[in-house]
Amino acid sequence: MNQPVHPRRASCAACLRAQSACICGWVRPLVSSVELLILQHPLEVANAKNSARLLHLCVGGSVLAVGEAFDEAELGALLHDGGRTPLLLYPATPDMADTPDTSAALPSPARLRLVVLDATWRKSRKMLHVNPALRRLPRLALAGMPASAYRIRKAHAPDQLSTFEASVHALGQLEGDGDRYAPLFAAFDGFVGQQAAFVPSVPIRKPISVMPSSPRRSDPGG
C-alpha cells in the first residue's frame, strides 16, 4: 500500500507544501544567464520558512539537490556539468587560505554556476567540512546589499539573509543587472507575509528522520 508523503493533507506537487499553504502563487519565473545550483541541507526540507524551493521554482534551469555529505562523483557532476565555472556564495572564512580568490576577472555570466548552500550557518560549515570539493571552490562574497534586501529582516545582519534574498542578489551582482531581479524580491515579500500568517510564532525546524523522495538528485550521503 502506497503511503502518501503527508497522509493527513493533500500536497502541491510543485512546491511540496500542503495545498492550503502552497507558495506557487509567489513564483516569478526568471531566466538567468548564471546557472543556479542549490544544495539544500536535509533539515531545511521541512522548514516552513525555507525559501530555497521558491527560489528553485523561480529561477529557470536551477538545480536543487538535497544532502549533507554528497557522493563525490555526483557532486562533481553537479558542480562542473556543462563546463561552467562554479562559484560558491559564501563569506570568506579563516580556514580558506588555499581557496582561489575571485576578485580577479570572472568568466561571463553564461559560463558561471552560482552554488548556494541552503542551511543554517552551523550546518553550512558542516557541509563544507564533509565535502572537500565545496571547500575548494572559489567564493563569491556579496557586495553592498541593496536597501530592498535589508527590509525583510531588519533585525539580522546582512550575512543572515535568507537563501532566497542572498541568491537573488548574487545573481544580479554577477549579471550586473540587479534591477531585473526586483520582481523576485517583491514576490519574496509576499512569501514572507504568507509564512507569517501560517506560522505565527513557533519556528518550525523539526529534524526529519526520513529523506524526502521528490527533490531531484537527492542523496543522503554517507
Ligand SMILES: [Zn+2]
Ligand atoms: Zn505549490
